[in-house]
Amino acid sequence: MTSLGQMEMGSGRQAEAENAGLQVELRSLQLNHDVIKKENVELQNQCDNWERGAALARRGFEELQKQHRLLLDDHEHLQALHEQLGRDYERLCNDVRQFKVQLKQARLEKAEQATRLEQLTEENSRLVRLGASERQRDEQQQQRECRLLASLQSEHGQLKKAHD
Numbered sequence: 001m002t003s004l005g006q007m008e009m010g011s012g013r014q015a016e017a018e019n020a021g022l023q024v025e026l027r028s029l030q031l032n033h034d035v036i037k038k039e040n041v042e043l044q045n046q047c048d049n050w051e052r053g054a055a056l057a058r059r060g061f062e063e064l065q066k067q068h069r070l071l072l073d074d075h076e077h078l079q080a081l082h083e084q085l086g087r088d089y090e091r092l093c094n095d096v097r098q099f100k101v102q103l104k105q106a107r108l109e110k111a112e113q114a115t116r117l118e119q120l121t122e123e124n125s126r127l128v129r130l131g132a133s134e135r136q137r138d139e140q141q142q143q144r145e146c147r148l149l150a151s152l153q154s155e156h157g158q159l160k161k162a163h164d
Helices: 003-163
Strands: none
Touching: none
């Protein structure tokens, strides 16, 4: 064999060895590719799960924001009601104070009127008694005057008979 033939043979073996090495490397790369594809599918599944979780979290967050806004609106409404009730309470307390003053004045006036009524009733009773007493005296006076008149008429009648 010539050196050219040996060279060719050496080159052929070298090419075969290189080919074998490349085939091993290709097989290794294919296995790595399959592993990477499998990992990529798993990562894609994880990403999908995370995206669904993120979407759920976003919807939950939006729902919480909505509830928060509603609670703020309710709080403002309740605050306004509380302030209105406070004003109403103050007004009612003021009304109660005024009614108490008016009631006290009405009670004083009632007591004064009761005293005045009692005085007038006593005065009326006194006047009724006085009137009855005066009527009785008038009647007695009238009876005396009637008796006196009857006596005078009788005396006049006797004097007239005696004079005739």
